[in-house]
Amino acid sequence: MTPFSFVRADSLSHAIQEGRNPNTRFIAGGTNLVDLMKQNVDRPSRLIDISALDLGAIAERDGGGISLGAMASNADTAYHPLIKERYPLLASAILAGASPQLRNAATNGGNLNQRTRCYYFYDTATPCNKREPGSGCSAIGGVNRIHAILGASNDCIATHPSDMCVALSALDAVVHVTGPDGDRSIPLIDYHRLPGNEPWRDNVLEDGELVTSIDLPAETFPTNYSYLKLRDRLSYAFALVSVAVALQVDASTIQHARVALGGVAHKPWRDLDIEHSLIGKPADDATYRAFADSLLSQAVGQGANDFKIDLARAAIVRALRQAAAGTPQSQSNKRII
Amino acid sequence: MDKTVNPPTSNDLQIALTINGQGHTLVVEPWVTLLDLLRDNIGLTGTKKGCDHGQCGACTVLVNGKRINSCLALAVTKDGAEITTIEGFASGGKLHALQTAFVHHDAFQCGYCTPGQICSAQGLLDEGHAKTRDDVRELMSGNLCRCGAYTNITDAVMQVMLDGSP
Ligand SMILES: Cc1cc2nc3c(=O)[nH]c(=O)nc-3n(C[C@H](O)[C@H](O)[C@H](O)COP(=O)(O)OP(=O)(O)OC[C@H]3O[C@@H](n4cnc5c(N)ncnc54)[C@H](O)[C@@H]3O)c2cc1C
Ligand code: SF4
Ligand code: FES
Ligand code: FES
Numbered sequence: 001m002t003p004f005s006f007v008r009a010d011s012l013s014h015a016i017q018e019g020r021n022p023n024t025r026f027i028a029g030g031t032n033l034v035d036l037m038k039q040n041v042d043r044p045s046r047l048i049d050i051s052a053l054d055l056g057a058i059a060e061r062d063g064g065g066i067s068l069g070a071m072a073s074n075a076d077t078a079y080h081p082l083i084k085e086r087y088p089l090l091a092s093a094i095l096a097g098a099s100p101q102l103r104n105a106a107t108n109g110g111n112l113n114q115r116t117r118c119y120y121f122y123d124t125a126t127p128c129n130k131r132e133p134g135s136g137c138s139a140i141g142g143v144n145r146i147h148a149i150l151g152a153s154n155d156c157i158a159t160h161p162s163d164m165c166v167a168l169s170a171l172d173a174v175v176h177v178t179g180p181d182g183d184r185s186i187p188l189i190d191y192h193r194l195p196g197n198e199p200w201r202d203n204v205l206e207d208g209e210l211v212t213s214i215d216l217p218a219e220t221f222p223t224n225y226s227y228l229k230l231r232d233r234l235s236y237a238f239a240l241v242s243v244a245v246a247l248q249v250d251a252s253t254i255q256h257a258r259v260a261l262g263g264v265a266h267k268p269w270r271d272l273d274i275e276h277s278l279i280g281k282p283a284d285d286a287t288y289r290a291f292a293d294s295l296l297s298q299a300v301g302q303g304a305n306d307f308k309i310d311l312a313r314a315a316i317v318r319a320l321r322q323a324a325a326g327t328p329q330s331q332s333n334k335r336i337i
Numbered sequence: 338m339d340k341t342v343n344p345p346t347s348n349d350l351q352i353a354l355t356i357n358g359q360g361h362t363l364v365v366e367p368w369v370t371l372l373d374l375l376r377d378n379i380g381l382t383g384t385k386k387g388c389d390h391g392q393c394g395a396c397t398v399l400v401n402g403k404r405i406n407s408c409l410a411l412a413v414t415k416d417g418a419e420i421t422t423i424e425g426f427a428s429g430g431k432l433h434a435l436q437t438a439f440v441h442h443d444a445f446q447c448g449y450c451t452p453g454q455i456c457s458a459q460g461l462l463d464e465g466h467a468k469t470r471d472d473v474r475e476l477m478s479g480n481l482c483r484c485g486a487y488t489n490i491t492d493a494v495m496q497v498m499l500d501g502s503p
Contacts, residue, residue, distance in 0.1 A: 006411075010358070027411070030414060035390050047411075049413070075464075079464075096454065096459055101460070102409075102479065104403045236392075236478045236479060334475075
């Protein structure tokens, strides 16, 4: 690790004041940042510990919906009675990720801002445009089994690794941030970005801005949902492909549908137009297959990850079936029904 | 009993920790992980370093009652915390129920992962979310065992979970 100085923020304004200094990072649970610093992938000169800030609440919002504090742990969020009851899709996605120990330490703000798991991003001996702008992308033409099949650019084909964010995307969550220039609210679907020609920018957060909370809208999907995560082992592994589905189904007709994909792009992948086409369709395999085909019509493999296109197609159909039947994927026994 | 180690230098910070019931005032560099602090500064080498990257669970300890990976926690972020390591499990020369169950079920071979497994199992029991064997397998999945003692580890945890004692 490259030496750095450390300060514990005792108020939001203190944190923002400290965040004005160059090359500082906020540290929350530390489960991603400390790892990146050990590898010298990230070398901040000063850390601002935000764990003492009053940002840990999970509370009902006026007019419905729930506010998730940025410093609430992933575990406390997933097991919160209101989340289990109203947003089981979110609880399920969080519990599909990482390990119990990591979820205890990891925070909601940190989860949103975690960096890619691209092997080259972690390996400072290799070129990587995200880590070292302009140096090139080693994953294109390299080892790219875990890389993107949608929305990639010629500069970067990395994926966003979060499970939680895939569910937040499907639930139309809104991210609240504060910073030197004041407060902003950003729909989660616009929070993460595609790599384009600025792959070092994972999301739209500006330097010195801090995530304070994440709002879940009043609309819940308590019955017809599923989070299906496919990976190289049954637990404690990042998604190769994941699918978050939230449906409203009436007499076998789809009334409302949300589908987000994880592990396939630089951000949780949603297409609102294609989703819209599901409304009024029968909840059956023909509908699901046609939907999966449209959602993946622009998908391109990079060689080692070509298999992800078929895997995603099958996973989308399965997850839609699970959601429509009200039999969501279990994150305990992992049998896919 | 307070133990103060290392004189302060510019970047160093003073923290207070209660480790296995004993108070410590320590001056640490901000880049020292809780794992390295426990092993190198305090001399509690029961907690193991497997991967140092959050990928194996060997370094699991309880911080304010919650299991976490001590290799990814900077010690300076834990000021004021109560830490329990494997050295804090047995009391008065008597093994803890989980330790007895691990012995009884032969839940290890080399034993390198065992301190982390036991701390993690205690976290699992306190959290109270595991109801079935599948749940125990899943909620112990943050602890790898290179010797592959998983079946016996699950048996040991199940027994303590169901009986309260081995
Ligand atoms: C072995 C391993 C396996 C994992 N598996 C999975 C998995 O399967 N699925 C999954 O989703 N995740 C997985 N994770 C990632 C884990 O979920 C993240 O590391 C965690 O969510 C990050 O949260 P944190 O609070 O520890 O963030 P930190 O490490 O503290 O911070 C991460 C980044 O976010 C920034 N940040 C933190 N809080 C804020 C804030 N409030 N405002 C602005 N910026 C902020 C920090 O500056 C830093 O850049 C895994 C991690 C490990 C180590
Ligand atoms: S895919 Fe992105 S993160 Fe990976 S090597 Fe290429 S530029 Fe770097
Ligand atoms: S040493 Fe901490 S998880 Fe492996
Ligand atoms: S007993 Fe050897 S690693 Fe688990």
